[in-house]
Amino acid sequence: MATARLRSGSQGAALSRLRDSKHGNRILVALVFLVLIIFPLFRDPLDNFVDDMILALAYVVMALGLNIVVGFAGLLDLGYVAFYAFGAYTIGWFGSDHFAFINNEKGIHIFSGEFVSSTPGIHLNFLLILVVAAAICAVVGVIIGTPTLRLRGDYIAIVTLAFGEIIYRFAVNGDSIEFAKNYKLTNGRQAISPIDQIDLPFFKEFDSAFTIRPFYWFVLSLVALVLFCNFRLRDSRLGRAWIAIREDEVAAASMGVPLVKTKLMAYAAGAAFGGMAGAFLGSYLTSVNANNFQFGFSIFVLAMIILGGLGSIWGVVVGAVMLSFINSYFIPDVFNSIPRDLGLDFDLTQLSFGIFGFLILIVMVLRPEGLIPERRRKLEFREGLGETEGIGTEEEVRRVTA
Amino acid sequence: MASESVTRTPTPVRASGADAVRSWFSKYGLIILLAALPIYYGIKDLSDDGNLVRLGDNLVDGLSNGAIYALIALGYTLVYGIIELINFAHGDVFMIGTLVAFGLWGTIGLTLATGTLGIVFGLLAALVVAMAVCGVLNVMIERVAYRPLRGAPKLAPLITAVGMSFILQNVGILWIGASQRAVPDLIHAQQQLFSPLGLSISRGDVLAVVATIPLVMLLTTFVSTTRLGKAMRATAQDPDAARLMGINVDTTIALTFLLGGMLAGAAGLIFLVYQTTVWYFSGFIAGLIAFTAAVMGGIGNLQGAVLGGFIIGIIQQLAENRIGAEWTEAVVFAYLIIIMVFRPQGLLGEQTREAG
DSSP, X not given: OHHHHHHHHHHHHHHHXXXXXXXXXXXXXXXXXXXXXXXXXXXXXXXXXXXXXXXXXXXXXXXXXXXXXXXXXXXXXXXXXXXXXXXXXXXXXXXXXXXXXTTXXXXXXXXXXXXTTTSSSEEEOHHHHHHHHHHHHHHHHHXXXXXXXXXXXXXXXXXXXXXXXXXXXXXXXXXXXXXXXXXXXXXXXXXXXXXXOOOOTTSOOOBTTTBOHHHHHHHHHHHHHHHHHHHHHHHSHHHHHHHHHHHOHHHHHHTTOOHHHHHHHHHHHHXXXXXXXXXXXXXXHTOBOGGGGSHHHHHHHHHHHHHHOTTOHHHHHHHHXXXXXXXXXXXXXXXXXXXXXXXXXXXXXXXXXXXXXXXXXXXXXXXXXXXXXXXXXXXXXXXXXXXXXXXOOHHHHHHHHO | OHHHHHHTOOOOOOOOHHHHHHHHXXXXXXXXXXXXXXXXXXXXXXXXXXXXXXXXXXHHHHHHHHHHHHXXXXXXXXXXXXXXXXXXTHHHHHHHHHHHHHHHHHHHTOXXXXXXXXXHHHHHHHHHHHHHHHHHHHHHHIIIIIGGGTTSOTHHHHHHHHXXXXXXXXXXXXXXXXXXXXXXXXXXXXXXXXXXXXXXXXXXXXXXXXXXXXXXXXXXXXXXXSHHHHHHHHHHHOHHHHXXXXXXXXXXXXXXXXXXXXXXXXXXXXXXXXXXXXXXXXXXXXXXXXXXXXXXXXXXXXXXXXXXXXXXXXXXXXIIIIIOGGGHHXXXXXXXXXXXXHOTTTTTOOOOTTTO
């Protein structure tokens, strides 16, 4: 008891310090955002670094979504790639000439951009697609989440993984699934391409062949929006319910937290963000290829939130940016030739997933709370280790706590 | 552990029609579901060809595939039984087993030209080496990735298991490259050995089943009769009480991983001889299918894992032969989800803490 009071006392002090420095933090965040907004103006319109930044920010959106499910609610989701797939296919279906024969080959256009105003296929405005993608993914999230409700722990991971793999299979084999005439589900590994560029009201239509700056600013504002939603969600009644479930499901239920509704909301919210990022990436990469939706991608996103710190919003942002740059810059451009220089016969790019796996392992064993830990989560991780289930010899306890 | 008593409150006695249907479904639904594919194709064969030869061939191939899955599934079920962890890297340990056996063939110069005696001894040597390497590898994985996290939230060791799985896959890529490679068909696995009732039973089928049965019998005898087996069962039941009784829990857990790894290594060699391909990704797929088998039989239950292995082998073979190889995984995973949802304790299993 005494130790518990001591602990909560020091926490209270930390909390008040945090509250004092809140103002300073806000200024810092505003400054960082300002720099992020301005810097592309000093770079080439098709700059590689800006390109890497766009990918990194899109992954931030995805990682923040997964963080709701895994970090807040503590439900390990190994099939997150499913929502990337559904988001991307939303724009593949409703923002390209994939359904070329619809409406007598004249196509359907709803607030679509000038470039595609006379092409066949369905063309919705990107903002509509973003909403549709989020809605579809939220529904899919609930569908995937429902069977896991009665399960706990690692079984959830396996069921979500199985769903992810089934959806990947449908994406790959979708070119042989036809409904009506000439309407294929997906284009499989041939990819649906080209995808419409983003066209926002009051702005000139984006054109990634000419400049990628507008994409950058768009995804930056998406990140800002998702960050805002994440902070509000975390501090809301719902967010506190998620954390309560994560810490002790039975205790949370007996305190009146509705388990089913709360868990399904976590799946839906996480999925919606994943879908938005998927739709954006579809438009930015101008193709939707089934090869992108493999299990490895789920682990890639999971590695981001583990590296940054499960449940810690700023940690997840940092983790996502770091891993994205490791994946798209450091491995292929900087360190790729090291094995060859050492006389070994392989490229580092072949091993990128091994590197992610290694990162996950190292972080989980040495610093399970991540680079920028969330206070609560850190206590959870450390608490279990200190106690050692049941009776251990003194030597064992010392070894584990060390 | 405290949650157990709360979640397991006795259900109030209330016999309504819906409850009766539900309890009936959870009892027999899975069996009906599992029988659905063979029965459907059996009827189809009877009406198309007038006999059941094609279905029979599927069943034979399914059983020999299933023997391999059964061996891998035993590893999952042993480990889960003792520390309630899905050893995600187990499938990849199996893959390393295929690579070790493949490498050894090259080293000792085992080719198609080798005589019968040479092949028999070569395969036996490969079996021993693959089992040893995989067993030791599995123990090392436990030491590095799982033991430091004992007592941490359940999430943590599962995540390290996924990381370990990716590391092993990349070891595979470094070893043989990223593409599938053919292996010399040492025993002419496809050669028909005998054909009762018009079925074709090949050498590979016989080898897979004949090699699996003694291994499974050895394992069950070990677990049920020896002192160490008793320690394993005690640890699985209650680690704390086992420790109080003087059982070295850490050693016992390591032993469990050793046994699981050895079986995976044996499965690796059999797979190599039977399928005659090596691929770094084969472990991931086979691992997930074998995990489905373990869940189907009731995870933690040795007989269940073997039964599940054979059943999932048949389902996989039917899906591959009839629906199309590109849909095999989707079919198996659909079964996995259905089992998890409607009967998480499996065919022979008890209600577990995780699934209850």
